[in-house]
Amino acid sequence: MKAILKEKAGPGFIMKDIAKPEKLGPRDVLIKVRRASICGTDIHIYRWDEWSQSRIKPPLIVGHEMAGEVVAVGEAVTRVKIGDLVSAETHIPCEHCIQCQTGRMHVCKNLEILGVDRNGVFAEYTVVPETVLWKFSPEIPLDFASVMEPFGNAIHTSLVTDLTGKKVLITGAGPIGLMAIQVARASGASLVITSEVNEDRLKMAEENGADYVINPMKQNLIETVYSITEDGVDILLEMSGNRKALIDGLECVTMGGEVSLLGIFGGSIDINLDSLVIMKGITMYGITGRRMFDTWKVADELLKSKKVDLSKVVTHVIPFEKWESGFELMLNKKCGKVVLNFDE
Incomplete structure (x- = not known):
């Protein structure tokens, strides 16, 4: 089978022919990959940045966002059958730690990540444990099913x-930020403001339903937000991983507001917790991954009902062999979400 690998330490990937997986454990599932999408983690590994150098052990098949078809199952598999169309949770839990036993598998103490700690999905076939598979509704197109993980x-x-x-x-109006605009709209938010320095993505933010878009390189974010809202925003969704975006965003939050943090900052940051969080009575949430499988059920329903339209986020679908x-x-x-099509 063809697969994209981080074959050795250093920048870049290579596509090559390797052996198709044959041996399955009792609870393993062999998936024929139909679609796979490129995410920020793949870019980190491609660039071979400091995080990648400390985490990735080549050779490794990369990629972790996919939609595919079940073609073989281990002897103890009960949740899926041959022919099922599935997407996969990329956080692979141990199922034994206290987090896994108390409904928090997404923060498993012994967590492995698909395409990071074990072979991923940028290959014609991949093997994953049945624990992480989600059978998505047949109404959902494969292109969109492949991005259910970042969604x-x-x-x-x-x-x-x-x-x-x-x-x-x-x-931050990267692909996840763009998706969050639509989620906020579908969830009854009265006003959605988006901040982003990339003009192409600001335009996409408007297309995805933002009421106001602000380029903080050209406008003062804090002054602009207060001119729109008078009292600031109730909720900050931080998607950028940028220190100034976080600090300015906290300044924009009204007293007693809430902050949800997804962006990764790449190290420690210095902020005035006294004035920006404590004295404002702000509640902050650290977000990693998706709740298994509460979040997936919501994602499925939003896509099936077309309350969210990911055609405004998935901007490119290209053949697998043109992955470069x-x-x-x-x-x-220069894109939103990029999906690799294995059927072409």
């Missing part, structure tokens, strides 16, 4: 609190 990030970040009738600021052009789009940030 779940947008849902978890947005819906950790009640957005009904709330004024929301989203800092997909990475070029992602590296240049």
